[in-house]
Amino acid sequence: MVKKEIIEQAALKLIVERGLYDAPISLIAKEAQVPVGSVYTYYESKEILVNEIYRNAKRDMSQHVFASVPPDLPIKEEMAIYWVRAVRYGVSNPNAFYFMEQLTNSPHISPLSQEQVRGEFVRVFQVLEKGIETGEIKPLNVDLLHQLVYTNIIGIVKYLLASKMELDPTLEVHLFNCCWDTIKC
Amino acid sequence: MVKKEIIEQAALKLIVERGLYDAPISLIAKEAQVPVGSVYTYYESKEILVNEIYRNAKRDMSQHVFASVPPDLPIKEEMAIYWVRAVRYGVSNPNAFYFMEQLTNSPHISPLSQEQVRGEFVRVFQVLEKGIETGEIKPLNVDLLHQLVYTNIIGIVKYLLASKMELDPTLEVHLFNCCWDTIKC
Amino acid sequence: MVKKEIIEQAALKLIVERGLYDAPISLIAKEAQVPVGSVYTYYESKEILVNEIYRNAKRDMSQHVFASVPPDLPIKEEMAIYWVRAVRYGVSNPNAFYFMEQLTNSPHISPLSQEQVRGEFVRVFQVLEKGIETGEIKPLNVDLLHQLVYTNIIGIVKYLLASKMELDPTLEVHLFNCCWDTIKC
Amino acid sequence: MVKKEIIEQAALKLIVERGLYDAPISLIAKEAQVPVGSVYTYYESKEILVNEIYRNAKRDMSQHVFASVPPDLPIKEEMAIYWVRAVRYGVSNPNAFYFMEQLTNSPHISPLSQEQVRGEFVRVFQVLEKGIETGEIKPLNVDLLHQLVYTNIIGIVKYLLASKMELDPTLEVHLFNCCWDTIKC
C-alpha cells in the first residue's frame, strides 16, 4: 500500500472513531506512521484530505455495487444485485460506511464533491426510471425513490453492524424484499 | 422565551448550519445575544449543552409523535398516525431534525443520553410487537423493524426538505404506504 | 462565631490546602456556607480579604506570644517564654501558621500590611538589643538575629507538624537550646 | 543560550516577581520573546514547566553545594563548606533562590519532583549522621537537624538579600558559627 493510501486509511479510521475534530493531523500522521509534513505533501489541507477520502470511499463503493451484471436482467433482479452488493459492502467496510454516513450532508464536504459523487450512482436512477415505465415501481419522484432505497440500506447495515448478526443468503432475500416492497407497485 | 431556550435555539441552529466544532461557544453566545459567561451559568460545559439540546429535541419530538390517539385503533392506523406526526415534525422543525440526525451515534452524545432517549420511543416497539403477533407485520427482530421505519422517515423528511415539496394529505397517504409496505406481512 | 470570622476561617483553610488561586471566592463562600455576595459585604476584594486574614493571623499570634510575662526576667528566660509560645502557637494553629508562611514576602501582601505586622513584634527586637548590651547575645544586626530566631521557629514547627511528633516540655527545652545556641555569645 | 533555557529564565523571573498565577504563559512567552505556542513545544503544560524549573534549580544548587571537597575533612569543616556554598548560591542567584522558597511545599510541585529533589541532598544527611556518631552534633532526628540548618540558610540569605549587605569571609565565618552552634553538641 502506498503512503497516500496509508494516510487515508489512518484518517478514515480515526475520524470514524473519534470524530473529525478529535482526529488532528498530528494524530493521523502518527497512526499512519508518517511525518506530519508528509500529509501536506499529498493533501493541501485537512479539508481536501477529507473530501478526497469521501470521494474515494463513494467511488470504491459504487465500483463494487455497479460492477458488471448480466445483461437484460429483470428490474427487480438487477435492483437485488445492487442492493445486496451495497449491504455487503457496508458490512465488510464498516469504517468507510460510517465515514460516508457521518459526512454526507455535512458542511465539510464541498458541493463539488457531492456533485461528483452523485454521478457514480446514476445507474440506480436509470433502473428506477425504467421500473416506473414498466409499472413495476411506484411512480414517485426518482430522487425520493432513491432516498428510500438508500436510507433502507443504511438502516439495515447499521442494524447488522450493531447486532453483529451474520448476513446469510436467506436473510438477504428477506431484507431485500422489505426494500423492494417499499418501492414496488 | 427564556434565556436558556434562546441559547439552545442559537446553538441548535449554528451547530446544524456549521457543524459542532465550527459553532464555538463565543458564536453561539453572540447569536443568542447573551454574554459568553451566561452560557456557563446554564450549562457546565459545551458537551452538556449539546446533550441537553439532543435530549430535549428527542423528547419534544416523541411528545408530538406519541400524543394521545383514539383507543383500540387497528395497528396500521396507529402506525400511520405516528408516522405522519413524525414526518410533519421533521418537516416543521428542520433544525431540530438535522441536529438529531447529525448527532445520533456520534461520540458527543453520552450513553446515558442515548439510554434516556430510547425510553421515549417504547410505544413503537410495543405496536410493532403487537403487529407481529396479529400477523400484520413481518416477523423480524423489532429493533430491525424499528430501524426500517425510522430510516424510512428520515429519508422522506430529507427529501421533502431538500425538494421543498409541500406535504399534502394525499402525498402523506402514498408515502406512509411505502413505509407500511416495507414492514407489512 | 460571627459571619466575618466564619468567612476568614474558610478562606484560611482553603487557601492553605489549595493555594491562593485555587481557592476562588465562590468556593470560600460555599465552605463558609454564606452567599458569594456576603463576602463582598465584608471585604471590598479578595486581595483585601487575604490581607486582613494575614494581619489578623499575625496579630493573633503576637498576642499569644507576647502576653504578659513576669517582670525583670533574665533575657534567656524571657526569650524562652516567647519561643515556646510561638512554637506552641504554630503547632496548635497549623492552618494559620502555613498561611503566614505561604504569604510572607508574597506580592499579595501589601507593604502596608507588612509594616503594620512588623510593629506587633517589636518586643523581640527590644529583648535582642538588651541581650547584646548585656553581652549574652552575639553582637550582630538585630534584624539578622530576629531572622535567625524566626527561621529556627519555622523549621521546628514544620518538622513537628510533618512528623506529627508530640511537643513535651523536655523536648521544648532541648529545642529552645538549639535556638538559644544560635544567637548566644 | 538555547530557547528552552530562555523560557525557563523568563518564567523563573516572572513567577518570582509576580507570583505563579500572575505570570501567565502569554507573559512568559513575551518576556522570553518567543511565541506562546513555542512554550508548549518544550513543555506539555504550565505545571510541567514549573516542576522542571524547580527540579533544575534544585539540581543546579546541589551541584554547586556538593561539588568535590577535600577528602577526610573534619565534620565541622565539611559542613562549613557546604553552608558557605549554599549561602553564596542563594545570594548570587536570588531569583532561583526565591523560586525554590516560594514553591517548596506548594501543591504545584508534584510529589515525584519532591522525591527526586530530596535525593540530591543526601550528602547533608550523611554528614549529620556521622556528626551524631562522633558526638559533635546533637543527637536529634536528622530530618530535624537538616530542617534547622536549611531554615538557617534561608533566613540568612533572605536577610542578606534584603539588606543588600556584602558577604565577606569574616561575616561568613560568624554566620556559619551561628548555624553550627545550633546543632553542635
Place this chain on the structure above:
DNA sequence: CATGAATGAGGGTTCATTCAT
C-alpha cells in the same frame, strides 16, 4: 521531495466582581 519544530489564532472555560432584586 521529506521533515517536524515552530507558530499564533482561536477554542473552552474560570472567576473576581457587580447589581437588580
Place this chain on the structure above:
DNA sequence: AATGAATGAACCCTCATTCAT
C-alpha cells in the same frame, strides 16, 4: 444589608499549517 445570577476579560492549551533544513 443581603443575595446569587450575570458578566466578560483573561486564562491555559490545541492544532492546522508553514518553512528552514
